[in-house]
Amino acid sequence: MQENKNALKIAVTAVLTAVVVVFTMIVRIPTAKGYLNLCDVAICFIAFTFGPASAFIAAGLGTALADLISGYAQWAPISFAVHGLEGLLIALIVRNKAGVEASLLKKILAGIVCMATVTLGYFALSSLFISTAAVAAAEIPGNLVQSAVGFILGLGVSTAVKRAYPPVRFLAW
């Protein structure tokens, strides 16, 4: 039984990681320090639909792999930390008993946490390891827009997927 569970956990994590990579790489708007993308849609979807552990691993690993593949390898550790934390925090905030929808207050809080984590995370880590605070600050508006749009779309997609494919609730761990 434990083997079955392990296999399912690995399968879920692998496919969700691939989803994050595809969402990160398919729609890209170049900016001063890299690119804006749909990764937050995938991360918010995973956080709303699956548990904190899946959200942390798939979000962190998926965005880091996308950076490695796209030639932005220097951003991979930062993306892993920031987006992993983003997925984990959103999932922890909206986590509820099975079948119970998260309240509006929790969703708003999750949205604020999502934007704050991405914006402050990238600002702090990139000004510490890659550039300076002035250069890192230039990316704040882009990150705010990306995370806000990602959160709203992720929430919508999560609701739509739960309706279109109800067995998804059996895949969460």
Added chain:
Amino acid sequence: MNTSAYVAGHGWLYRFDPRAKILLMVLLCVFFFLPITLTGLALTVLLVVVVGWRNTGGKNIARVFLSIAPMLLFMLLFSPFNVRSGQSLWSVRSLTIITVEGALQALRLACRFIGITYVCTLLFATTVMGEIMLALRFWRLPYKAALVVTLSFTYIPFIAESFSQISESHRLRESAREERKNYAQRLKDLLPTLTSVLVVALRSIPNLAMSLEMRGLGRSERRTNYRSLDSYTHLFTDFVISIIIVTVLWVLCKA
């Protein structure tokens, strides 16, 4: 969609053991943050770029530079204003705009950024992803983590292809109205496409889980195993070379 940064070639970096290459990459990234002279840093970066050019070709080197060019521009334009102390380089009446220290710090940041970018890029440009995974296993990456990454790489093309097909079919239905839509409407229109892609991806999970069970995942006697990196026969030598390279650079460049 391209899922690999590998550039085919025959240079010496391709023959260097991937396990030693990872060590060298980490050591060089640490080296760029050590207290070293600006000239030493710039020459080290130049050396890395030349090695990259000799191994992966000028086209790849130019492509990487173009991808970081906007960031470099930002860095060189804005970083000098951060440092207010020191000798004035450019001033308007009594107001100092840029100091010598500020300009030097901007150059150091730019060199460091270029160095880290090329060191990381060269690892992935000269090593196939499978060998990087095997090298990471050598550096104690857990079996399940390596399996997740390997499986993800096999699923990325499938999901990307589904995305293209689904978005293409959605676009065919709405092509007449596309030009008049604003950004909000376009984002809203993405919802059905994203939902369909996610459902397609999620439907593949039970099959994948079943395949993993069939292959003996979690059992004491595994039916499959990772292959080894035995084709690289100079692991110890490559480790020593990696450490010598960074040590020599440190001795030559330390401030």
